[in-house]
Every structure is written in C-alpha cells, then in structure tokens.
Amino acid sequence: MGFSRYPLGLALRVGGVAGAAALLGLLLVTTEFYATAFIVAVLLAAALAELTRHANAIGRDLTQVTEAIAAGELMPVLPRRLGPLGARLGRAIDKLGExxxxxxxxxxxxxxxxxxxxxxxxxxxxDGRITLLNRAARRFFDGVDLxxxxQAEALSHDFAAALAAPPGRRMVQVPLPGGVARVLVATSQxxxxxxxxxxxxxxxxxxELAQSELRAWSDLVRVLAHEMMNSLTPVASLAGTAEALVAELRETLPDAEPPALDELAEAMAAIARRSAGLMRFVDGYRRFAEPPEPVRRTVPLTEAxxxxxxxMQASPAGAGVAxxxxxxxxxxxxxxxxxxxxQALINLVxxxxEAVAGCPAPRVTLAAALDGRGRVAVTVEDNGPGLPPGAAEQIFVPFFTTKPAGSGIGLSLVRQIMVAHGGSVEPVPRGPSTTCGTSTTCGMGATFRLTF
Incomplete structure (x- = not known):
C-alpha cells in the first residue's frame, strides 16, 4: 500500500546511483563513447550528491527529534518525510510520555x-550532609542547626553515631530546646x-516507655496494697475489739487498777488510730494503681x-503569693x-x-502556649529553691518525695494522668531566679511542663 515519501525517495536515489554507476562502468569498458561516459559520470556524481543530501536531511530530522526528547520535550514536531519511521517514532514517544x-x-x-x-x-x-525530609522532621528539630x-555530633554523640551506623535500630536521647526526647532511630541504606x-x-x-513503667509500678503497688490491707484489716479489727474489752473491764472489775486500764485503753486506741490511718494511706496508693479512664472532651484552658x-487563692497557702x-x-x-x-494542675500548683513558702516575694506562674512543634504546653513555674540535686530523675517515681511529710504520690499521679492522655510531664532546667529577692530559701526556682 503505497510508499511514503521517505522510502520512495530513498529507493529512487539509491536506484539512480546504482544505475548510473552500472552504465558508466559499461561505457568505459565496452565502448569508446567517452563524451557519453563523461555525462553519465556527471549524472552519477549528482545522484550521489542528492543521496547524501537526502541522508543528511533525515539525519538532521532524527537529531532534532532526539535532542528535543533529551531536553524533556515529549511532543516534538515530526517531519513528514520520515514516513512510517516517523509514525513508529511518534508512537514510541507517546508511550514514553505516558x-x-x-x-x-x-x-x-x-x-x-x-x-x-x-x-x-x-x-x-x-559527605556528611543531613537533609530534613519532611515537616515532622523540621518541627522536631525546630531551633536546631542540623x-x-x-552538628549532629555536637547535639548528641549517640544520635550522630546512630545515624552513621550500619542499618538497624538504636534507642537514643536527643537534647532539644523543648527538653530531652527519647527516640528509636531506624536507619536503612x-x-x-x-x-x-x-x-x-x-x-x-x-x-511507650512511660506506659510500661507505670504499668510495672501499678502492678507493684497493687500487690503491696493488697498484702498490706490483708494484714492491717485484722489488726484494726482486733484493736477495736480490745478497746471494747477494756471498757467492759472497767464496768465488770471495779477493783481493777485504773492507771493500768487507762494505759491499756490508750495503747489500744493508738493502735486503732494508726491502723485506720495506714489503711487510708494504703487505699490512696491503691487508687493510684487503679486510675480511672479519661473521659475526653474539649477543655478550654482559660476555664481550667x-x-x-x-x-488556690481561697486556700491558706495562697496568702501573700503572686x-x-x-x-x-x-x-x-x-x-x-x-x-x-x-487534678494534675492542682497537684503541680x-x-x-509550698515551694515558695519561704520566699520574701513568692511568685507562681501557670501558663499555656503552643510549642515549636505545634503542641499545647502548660508550664507551672515558681521562684522557690528549686529541685534538690539528683531529684529530677526520681521525682515521678511512686513513694519518692523531697518533702518531710510528703506521700510521694502527687507527681506520680500527675505523670499517670498525662500518660493516660498521650502526653508527658517533665521538669525544665532553669537558671537562678531574679524575682525572689536575696533570701537563701529561694533562688533557682522550678518549672514543670505538661505537653499534650
């Protein structure tokens, strides 16, 4: 079905060159018509020139097409002289474009x-270049040159080592402007x-770590509370019974020595009071071990x-505190x-x-704002003496307290509440306070941050 211009033109040119070459050879060998041979030679040269021109034109067309494709243009104009070759090339370009x-x-x-x-x-x-690939990474390292x-080495040796190590998973601590973050670094090549x-x-x-730790503490407290209640309940019951028996002895034995009965009654009453107090104490820890599930709803922080x-302003502790x-x-x-x-805010405040009770200019600040990662951060700050050395690592451990009359349950409960909400609580390192005067009972201050 018909030749297109490209193959037909090429066939005619090749045929012309071949025919002219054959005729020239025949004339030179078998005849003496040198003038005719000269004319045929000129025609052969013209045919060769036309064939060369045609081939060069096709080459230029293909070069333009390939250069256009290399430049990213997947819809170049294909010359008509390419014929079927151009059509096939066009289909290939279309598929490449798709x-x-x-x-x-x-x-x-x-x-x-x-x-x-x-x-x-x-x-x-x-070459050591680090690229933060997504928005979560930019938020995580907000305010950090990385x-x-x-620079990662200056931030944390363990973090830099985890990045440069062979593929695997490593748990590291990364110090950030908002506090120390414990992360699992998973790398691949x-x-x-x-x-x-x-x-x-x-x-x-x-x-995950906080939940595992709290579960372990809750299990321990639950077992201890159960065993202690099992022991205290009969003691309290026996103490009450003994008190009743002493009272009965007073009535049935009028000749009994009153001082001895009085001492016995006081001893039994002391045992009963102490047993009841211990039972209430243990019951408080049992409530820590079995916290209620959060019932979530939108809580405006201005209202909270x-x-x-x-x-706090209605309590005696609030007198004189800014x-x-x-x-x-x-x-x-x-x-x-x-x-x-x-409950968490009340415990912290x-x-x-209590921490600023000895300050000449006591001040407590309760504030909320968005941190650099878009999370809600609530801070409780005071200008008291600050945390004792080494206490920051233990203050959330159940039973640990820095106060003589403390139970060691308040901050543990705060942490448990925050973990139940998917958040965290941590002390924030601070420098010397400038708002507490010259008293030696205050100066460093303490800040706790709740992150939601």
Missing amino acids: RNAARETAIARLNAEVEHAPVPLLSLAE ARLD TIAGGRAQAIASLLSIEG FGRVRAL FEVAVEPPGLSVEADPDLID KNAF
Whole structure:
C-alpha cells in the first residue's frame, strides 16, 4: 500500500546511483563513447550528491527529534518525510510520555506522603550532609542547626553515631530546646544518583516507655496494697475489739487498777488510730494503681486555669503569693478529661505554692502556649529553691518525695494522668531566679511542663 515519501525517495536515489554507476562502468569498458561516459559520470556524481543530501536531511530530522526528547520535550514536531519511521517514532514517544507522566505522578504522591508522614525522616549523604525530609522532621528539630553530621555530633554523640551506623535500630536521647526526647532511630541504606545515603526515621518512644513503667509500678503497688490491707484489716479489727474489752473491764472489775486500764485503753486506741490511718494511706496508693479512664472532651484552658486559681487563692497557702495565669492564644484548649486535668494542675500548683513558702516575694506562674512543634504546653513555674540535686530523675517515681511529710504520690499521679492522655510531664532546667529577692530559701526556682 503505497510508499511514503521517505522510502520512495530513498529507493529512487539509491536506484539512480546504482544505475548510473552500472552504465558508466559499461561505457568505459565496452565502448569508446567517452563524451557519453563523461555525462553519465556527471549524472552519477549528482545522484550521489542528492543521496547524501537526502541522508543528511533525515539525519538532521532524527537529531532534532532526539535532542528535543533529551531536553524533556515529549511532543516534538515530526517531519513528514520520515514516513512510517516517523509514525513508529511518534508512537514510541507517546508511550514514553505516558510512562514519564505516570512516574511524575508517583513521585509527587510519594513526596506528599513523605512530607505529611507523622514520623520525622532525614537523610545522611556520604559527605556528611543531613537533609530534613519532611515537616515532622523540621518541627522536631525546630531551633536546631542540623545540616551536617558534625552538628549532629555536637547535639548528641549517640544520635550522630546512630545515624552513621550500619542499618538497624538504636534507642537514643536527643537534647532539644523543648527538653530531652527519647527516640528509636531506624536507619536503612539506599542509592540515589549513584551515591549511597542513609535514610533515618525517628520514632518517639516516650509514651511507650512511660506506659510500661507505670504499668510495672501499678502492678507493684497493687500487690503491696493488697498484702498490706490483708494484714492491717485484722489488726484494726482486733484493736477495736480490745478497746471494747477494756471498757467492759472497767464496768465488770471495779477493783481493777485504773492507771493500768487507762494505759491499756490508750495503747489500744493508738493502735486503732494508726491502723485506720495506714489503711487510708494504703487505699490512696491503691487508687493510684487503679486510675480511672479519661473521659475526653474539649477543655478550654482559660476555664481550667480559672478553677485552679480560685481554689488556690481561697486556700491558706495562697496568702501573700503572686499567682499569675496566662493563656496564649486565649482560646487554647485540649482534648482531655477535665476532672483529671484539674487534678494534675492542682497537684503541680500546690507543690509550687509550698515551694515558695519561704520566699520574701513568692511568685507562681501557670501558663499555656503552643510549642515549636505545634503542641499545647502548660508550664507551672515558681521562684522557690528549686529541685534538690539528683531529684529530677526520681521525682515521678511512686513513694519518692523531697518533702518531710510528703506521700510521694502527687507527681506520680500527675505523670499517670498525662500518660493516660498521650502526653508527658517533665521538669525544665532553669537558671537562678531574679524575682525572689536575696533570701537563701529561694533562688533557682522550678518549672514543670505538661505537653499534650
């Protein structure tokens, strides 16, 4: 079915060259018509020139098409002289364009998934360059210069070692402006542009570790409370019975020595009171071991702070203490159980009021704002003496207390409430306070941060 211009033209030109060459050879060998042979030679040269021109034109057309494809233009104008070759080339270009479009769509989708992934992702190149790959990573390292491995080394030796180590998982602590984060660093190797690079994901394990630790403490407290209650209940019962028997002896034995009976009655009463007190004490720890499940709803922090402020200002501990409350922005709220959050705030603020009792200018601040990672952060700050050395590592451990009459349950309960809400509580390192005068009973101050 018909020749197109390209193959027909090429066939005619090749045929002309071949015919002219054959005729010229015949004339030169078998005849003496040299003038005719000269004319045929000229025609042969012209045919060769035309064939060369035609081949060069085809070459230029193909060069233009390939250069256009190399430049990213997948819809070049194909010269008509290419004929069937051009049609096949056009179909190949169309398929290449479809594949390229599909690849670009897949890359765009992958980039979007990486950007919106909740886990911080970063890459480490062979030359030590670090790239934060998504928004979660930029939020996680907000305020931290992290563009090279030596900067990671300055931030944390363990963190830098985890990035540069062979593929695997390692738990490290990363000091950040908002506090120390415990993360699981998972690394893998990949090849990009002919160069090897490490891809690392950072999985926060604060919540999991806190939950495991609290479960262990709760189990321990539950067992201890059960055993202690089993022992105290009969003691309290026997003490009450003994008191009743002493009273009965007074009536039935009038000749009994009153001083001896009085001493016995006082001893039995003391045992009964102490047993009842211990039972209430143990019951408090049992409640710690069996906390209620949070019933979440939207809690405006201005309202929660208002309730805490009213309660503390009405208490004797609030006399003479400058109690400041701040929420920025004013409409800030959290999804939480209002009763449990109130309890956590009251425990922290009560501790702060007790800490500034010896200050000449006592001050307590309760504030809420968004941190650099977009989370709600509530801080309770005082200008008291601060935490004793070494106490920061133990203050959330049940039974541990720095107060002579403390139970060691308040901060443990705060931590349990925050873990139940998927948050955290931690002390914030501080420098010397400038608002507590010259008294030696205050100076460093203490700050606790609740992060939702």
